[in-house]
Amino acid sequence: MSIPIADHIRDIPKSGIRDFFEIVQSMQDVISLGIGEPDFVTPWHIREAAIYSLEKGRTGYTSNLGLPRLRRSISDYVAGVTGVRYEPLTEVLVSVGVSEAIDTALRAILNPGDEVLYHEPCYVSYSPSIALAHGVATGIRTHAVDGFKLLPGALDAAVGPKTKALLLNFPTNPTGATLTREEAEALAEVCLRRNLVLLTDEIYSELTYDDRTHFSPLSVPGMKERTIFLNGMSKAYAMTGFRIGYACGPAPLIEAMMKIHQYSILCATTTSQDAAIEALERGDTSVRRMKREYELRRNFITSALNDMGLSCRIPQGAFYAFPDIRSTGLTSTEFSHRLLREESVAVVPGCAFGEGGEGFVRCSFATGLDQIKTAMARMTAFCSRLHSA
């Protein structure tokens, strides 16, 4: 007999980038602009804190919600960034990356059939995570002309009788879209008026450019009660492999999330939690240094992409350029596969990020400058062949 797979798991489509990933893996000397993580190694002082944690023999479980000191650091950090103060002992949960926090939050709030809205193109896990929690995922398409921002009118129009929550991700992977204060306020207003729970994944919040500071919809008065604030260490501190994220929310919600977290995960890795304390308490300089580097590379890559005839907005956040490749006459999958085969450069086809991603590719500038330069030279050659054909 074959082991039967649960219907709702079987129905989740295979990730759009898995096939592509396998082809890239089989090739040599590929320059990859397809990686959604910082190319920097975790700053040394943070790694050193992890080593010290091991030296001290801190290898046991922590409290389910996470180390109290880490939760205090998180509470201070979130208060500093958003102006909203969470009670460290009851309103903060330390998770294994933001992904776990999103999954746990959705499972804590959704009854089967509840609808969750999210904006597309977006990070690949949102729709499957909603489906795993027996929810109904409804994407709202965003458009290049609007800078891939979610417009309040589009959100309002999408809310139906079964809509329970809205999942936001600004700055956005893969588009680099950000929200201004006014735009965040307008979305918060819809959440308040239509009685939506807001899940806001702000993992890229530290990575905004051109002296823009990130504005969280959490900061809007009245939103704290209905918001699940999600963030983590991975992107800002280059700590992807440490797997530390967190959720902040009203105490009863965190208590409900804790029930899931304690039975499925127990607690996040102790060494990583110690490293996260160091990052939050003393990591500002490292974040600034990396951010400055990303900003310069962003300038480089967007200027090079525009020069080769691929129209590309200058992203205000995250570390992805999302050029429009429609002028080449290829689909994003054709473009990516041919670019890989002909020039050994990997970019991620936009269709992997859902509705509205077709016609675009994602190029990560969390890649060394030398590699970006070579990749841009190869893409220029590729595009001039396409445009002259």
Next chain:
Amino acid sequence: MRRIGTTYSCVLMQNLIALLQHNPLMPRADLARLLALPEAEVNAKIAELENDGVILGYQTVINREKWNPDTVTAVIEVKITPEREGGFDRIASRISKFDEVQSCYLMSGGYDLLVLVEAENLRQVAAFVSEKLSTIESVVSTATRFRLKTYKENGAFHHIETTAERLSVSP
């Protein structure tokens, strides 16, 4: 020195200087792309920094294990009596003018000047200390220490850091 105007151009200058410090050989066209400026403007800004004496020069970081490994580097701690007029400056500038001296700093703490000396061999350093440095009138005492091995110099590591494997594509 001219002051740099707005905050934006201050950040810009910081970025430009950081890029040049890291790699002065970077093509100007690349600098222009990174800073989102026309190339002519980058050239003008660099010329401005050079003229103002903000940029004093461009140097090459040499791996000393691979090139002239027998060259001797010494760190000399020098105590001096400051002069009534000119303090430490005149004497420090006098010491700095010797070819052997690579760097010279006025320090806080147990001694006054820290002098970095490079020479072909030990004897040359000894000759410099005994014949030139110690004989200067206001020099009270010297303590010489020799470099045994270099691990990091001007921000550059002297051994290759291996970086971990990354996934080639990830969401």
